[in-house]
Amino acid sequence: MPEVNPEDVKWHKGIIANPNCSTIIMVVALKPIYDAAGIKRVVVSTYQAVSGAGKEGIEELTAQTKAVIEGGEYPPNKFAHQIAFNLIPHIDVFKDMDYTKEEWKMVLETQKIMNDDSIAVTATTVRVPVYRSHSESINIETKSKLSAAEAKKVLADAPGVIVQDDISQNIYPMPLFTSNTDEVFVGRIREDNTIENGLNLWVVGDQIRKGAATNAVQIAELLLKYNCLMEKK
Amino acid sequence: MPEVNPEDVKWHKGIIANPNCSTIIMVVALKPIYDAAGIKRVVVSTYQAVSGAGKEGIEELTAQTKAVIEGGEYPPNKFAHQIAFNLIPHIDVFKDMDYTKEEWKMVLETQKIMNDDSIAVTATTVRVPVYRSHSESINIETKSKLSAAEAKKVLADAPGVIVQDDISQNIYPMPLFTSNTDEVFVGRIREDNTIENGLNLWVVGDQIRKGAATNAVQIAELLLKYNCLMEKK
Numbered sequence: 001m002p003e004v005n006p007e008d009v010k011w012h013k014g015i016i017a018n019p020n021c022s023t024i025i026m027v028v029a030l031k032p033i034y035d036a037a038g039i040k041r042v043v044v045s046t047y048q049a050v051s052g053a054g055k056e057g058i059e060e061l062t063a064q065t066k067a068v069i070e071g072g073e074y075p076p077n078k079f080a081h082q083i084a085f086n087l088i089p090h091i092d093v094f095k096d097m098d099y100t101k102e103e104w105k106m107v108l109e110t111q112k113i114m115n116d117d118s119i120a121v122t123a124t125t126v127r128v129p130v131y132r133s134h135s136e137s138i139n140i141e142t143k144s145k146l147s148a149a150e151a152k153k154v155l156a157d158a159p160g161v162i163v164q165d166d167i168s169q170n171i172y173p174m175p176l177f178t179s180n181t182d183e184v185f186v187g188r189i190r191e192d193n194t195i196e197n198g199l200n201l202w203v204v205g206d207q208i209r210k211g212a213a214t215n216a217v218q219i220a221e222l223l224l225k226y227n228c229l230m231e232k233k
Numbered sequence: 234m235p236e237v238n239p240e241d242v243k244w245h246k247g248i249i250a251n252p253n254c255s256t257i258i259m260v261v262a263l264k265p266i267y268d269a270a271g272i273k274r275v276v277v278s279t280y281q282a283v284s285g286a287g288k289e290g291i292e293e294l295t296a297q298t299k300a301v302i303e304g305g306e307y308p309p310n311k312f313a314h315q316i317a318f319n320l321i322p323h324i325d326v327f328k329d330m331d332y333t334k335e336e337w338k339m340v341l342e343t344q345k346i347m348n349d350d351s352i353a354v355t356a357t358t359v360r361v362p363v364y365r366s367h368s369e370s371i372n373i374e375t376k377s378k379l380s381a382a383e384a385k386k387v388l389a390d391a392p393g394v395i396v397q398d399d400i401s402q403n404i405y406p407m408p409l410f411t412s413n414t415d416e417v418f419v420g421r422i423r424e425d426n427t428i429e430n431g432l433n434l435w436v437v438g439d440q441i442r443k444g445a446a447t448n449a450v451q452i453a454e455l456l457l458k459y460n461c462l463m464e465k466k
Contacts, residue, residue, distance in 0.1 A: 041427050045278035045370035047320055047359065061318075066302055069295065085294075086409035087280055087361065087368050089421050089435045094400045098381065098423045120427035124370040124435060126280065128320065129362050135320050137278035137357040139372075148331065167327045176319035188322050190331045194274050194353035202322045202357060 019113060020105040021207035022046050022125065022134055027113050028184040029138065029203045032158035033151060034114060037197070038143030041120040044106060047128045047135040048091060049175060052207055053078050061129055079127065088127040100125060133175035134207045142197040148189050151199055155186050165189050173204035181206055252346060253338040254440035255279050255358060255367055260346050261417040262371065262436045265391035266384060267347060270430070271376030274353040277339060280361045280368040281324060282408060285440055286311050294362055312360065321360040333358060366408035367440045375430040381422050384432055388419050398422050406437035414439055 019027075026044060033039060050057035056078040064084040067074035074084070081088050092101035099107075106123040128135075146154075156163045164173045165187040173185035184205040192198030252260075259277060266272060283290035289311040297317040300307035307317070314321050325334035332340075339356040361368075379387075389396045397406045398420040406418035417438040425431030 043276045043372045043425075043427075047280070047361070062302065065298060069299055069302065080403045081407060082409055085363055086407055087363060088407060089368075089370075089405050090400070090403060097426070098400055098421070122372065122425040122427045122431065122433060124372075124421065124433055126368075126370065126435075128280070129318065130320060131318055135322075135359075137322075137359065137370075139276045139355065139357075167323070167331055170313045170323065172322050174314060174319055174321060176315055188331070188357065192276075192355040193330070194276075194355045198355065200355060200357055202359075 019109045020102070021052060022048060022102065022136065023106050023109040023113070025134055025184050025203060025205035025207060026106065026136055026138060027110055028158075028160050028205070029155065029186050029201060030110070030140070031114070032154040032161065033140060033142060033146065033199065034116075034119075036142075036150065036154045037146040039114075039116075039119050039140060040143055040197075041141040042110070042122070043139040044121065044123045045137045046091075046106075046123070046125045047130070047137075047175075048125060049130045049132050049134055049207065050079075050083060050127065051132045052091070052127075052134065057083075058131055061131065065129070083127060083129050085129060087129075089124065091125045091127055099123070130175045132179040132206055132208060133204050135173070135175050135202070135204045138201045138203055139192060140199045140201065141195055142199060145197050146199060148191045148199070151201075152189050155189065160184060161186055163187065163189070173202060175204055178204045179206045179208075252342045253335070254285060255281060255335065255356075255369065256339050256342040256346070258367055258417050258436060258438035258440060259339065259369055259371060260343055261391075261393050261438070262388065262419050262434060263343070263373070264347070265387040265394065266373060266375060266379065266432065267349075267352075269375075269383065269387045270379040272347075272349075272352050272373060273376055273430075274374040275343070275355070276372040277354065277356045278370045279324075279339075279356070279358045280363070280370075280408075281358060282363040282365050282367055282440065283312075283316060283360065284365045285324070285360075285367065290316075291364055294364065298362070316360060316362050318362060320362075322357065324358045324360055332356070363408045365412040365439055365441060366437050368406070368408050368435070368437045371434045371436055372425060373432045373434065374428055375432060378430050379432060381424045381432070384434075385422050388422065393417060394419055396420065396422070405435060408437055411437045412439045412441075 050061045064074040102125040103123040107121040162183045172187035188202035190200045283294045297307040335358040336356040340354040395416045405420035421435035423433045
């Protein structure tokens with residue numbers, strides 16, 4: 001069972017918020033990089049499944065896709081626009097600086113979970129016509145140099161992370177094949193040589209499992225482990 | 234008719250390559266920013282339609298989606314994996330540093346079209362289950378500060394660019410509504426305050442029109458204008 005910050009339940013006061021599903025998937029992949037080389041800045045673009053919007057999101061994608069294929073129409077209800085064969089660069093409400101709440105969560109919750117306010121994150125979150133598993137294109141500026149080979153090693157050794165990165169065999173994470181699993185899948189691990197300490201990752205995780213259910217169970221397990229479940233309630 | 238580098242046909246020797254479809258869409262949006270504030274670095278993640286893979290790509294998405302909806306299967310042929318309700322972080326062949334040829338084109342062709350080798354570009358290119366129009370999440374580090382308001386103004390004034398950015402009305406570019414047009418649509422224009430001179434853009438363009446056909450016509454028109462069509466052939 002992977003945990004990013006298991007020690008925190010010991011000192012944390014008050015309600016432990018289950019973090020946003022996009023954030024937790026990203027943070028599971030960032031943590032081993034952070035521990036190995038520090039992180040200065042992250043530029044993330046997401047490709048988020050409709051299941052992030054619940055059962056109605058899934059039903060709307062199916063019904064709408066069917067209607068479009070048959071030459072008909074199915075007006076959007078759960079989403080602001082048609083999601084079948086489309087992309088919607090808008091998740092949750094708009095807030096400060098024209099970022100969405102979903103985008104701000106990726107900034108603030110990453111800093112909070114990692115206990116480091118100095119990590120700079122900028123995010124663009126996009127809904128895609130995929131049923132389950134969120135995908136993320138993540139560009140990282142580390143504090144010290146981490147080669148692609150070193151990044152692969154620390155990720156492969158990290159709990160809860162599965163490296164799927166064998167391009168000679170066309171192996172990389174895809175949302176269709178990473179649903180209903182607890183792990184976060186990382187591939188397309190590359191150095192970004194436009195900056196001194198740059199890395200690119202492609203990260204996919206089932207946001208229903210990791211993003212909500214599994215993560216809630218893990219937090220509960222940790223609270224029990226540290227005998228503080230009742231205290232925190 | 235928008236042109237990024239119309240003067241170049243006058244001095245250019247040899248064959249004028251029609252640039253890659255993802256690159257030309259990005260460059261149309263970058264050019265006004267570049268002219269206003271310079272560009273140091275670009276981090277781009279793409280969301281590319283199946284039509285980039287031609288007629289077979291479109292047919293495969295339709296047939297495969299239908300099969301999946303009906304509970305059946307349709308093995309991938311044009312794409313390396315199932316594209317229906319999936320994402321494939323792999324376009325064209327893998328090359329140096331584990332980047333794809335498509336990703337390298339975005340680096341090298343941007344520098345070439347803009348006549349500036351100092352523009353640093355890193356790219357992650359991803360196929361999405363959308364019929365037409367490529368979308369791109371673009372993070373830009375400019376040389377001098379450009380506010381979001383200033384960026385909106387220079388983009389709105391640029392030929393070939395249409396700014397669709399009214400979040401209060403849920404207006405932003407989406408591939409479903411930008412197909413079969415020549416313009417490049419830009420929205421979600423935001424300052425990225427994780428760096429001194431940062432901007433985020435969401436850019437969508439019909440890669441069949443802008444990426445290939447329209448652009449070829451524009452190059453031909455320029456060559457005729459400068460009386461150099463025969464010379465260059």
